[in-house]
Amino acid sequence: MKEAVHIGRNPSSQPDLQQLIREVALGDQEAFAAVYDAMAGSVLGVARAVLRDQAQSEEVAQEVLVEVWRTAPRYRPERGTVVNWILTLAHRRAVDRVRSVEAAAARDHRAALLDRTPEFDEVTEQVEARLEREQVRRCLRTLTEIQRQGVTLAYYRGLTYREVAEALALPLGTVKTRLRDGLVRLRDCLGVSA
Numbered sequence: 237m238k239e240a241v242h243i244g245r246n247p248s249s250q251p252d253l254q255q256l257i258r259e260v261a262l263g264d265q266e267a268f269a270a271v272y273d274a275m276a277g278s279v280l281g282v283a284r285a286v287l288r289d290q291a292q293s294e295e296v297a298q299e300v301l302v303e304v305w306r307t308a309p310r311y312r313p314e315r316g317t318v319v320n321w322i323l324t325l326a327h328r329r330a331v332d333r334v335r336s337v338e339a340a341a342a343r344d345h346r347a348a349l350l351d352r353t354p355e356f357d358e359v360t361e362q363v364e365a366r367l368e369r370e371q372v373r374r375c376l377r378t379l380t381e382i383q384r385q386g387v388t389l390a391y392y393r394g395l396t397y398r399e400v401a402e403a404l405a406l407p408l409g410t411v412k413t414r415l416r417d418g419l420v421r422l423r424d425c426l427g428v429s430a
Contacts, residue, residue, distance in 0.1 A: 383421070
């Protein structure tokens with residue numbers, strides 16, 4: 237029969253982690269200190285292997301060991317050794333941290349993209365404005381010459397009715413009537429509801 241080979245410490249100097257976890261489950265702080273001393277290095281090693289960042293690894297190791305203190309009553313020996321249970325907690329917590337960091341980075345990246353994205357699509361706005369101008373020009377061509385001149389002077393140059401009448405050498409009443417008729421025709425041509 238082969239004899240077990242032990243690397244590192246003498247196996248007799250290893251604490252009985254099964255017994256210690258039972259005592260931790262009952263709130264024994266000295267037992268927890270012994271579990272902490274026995275497992276802290278291994279927990280940190282697992283965290284560091286996953287995270288590759290010393291500061292985060294230390295945080296995760298602390299979180300795992302606090303979790304061991306809180307959840308010791310849930311440990312089930314039939315499911316595996318104390319060492320495996322604690323190292324599984326460490327691995328899961330480290331993987332969760334990686335996922336959390338990646339999710340935060342993705343959120344930050346999306347937020348940065350949104351900050352750089354204009355609130356409106358400039359190209360669409362330009363195309364729509366160009367189409368609207370073209371439609372207005374087309375509708376202006378359907379007006380009589382005096383209606384077109386009146387609308388152009390009043391709405392594009394900002395002249396008052398009186399100034400339009402003077403510029404076209406027409407009576408004020410005629411200008412008002414032609415402008416009103418021209419605007420009605422424009423409204424109908426552009427499909428604008430009154």
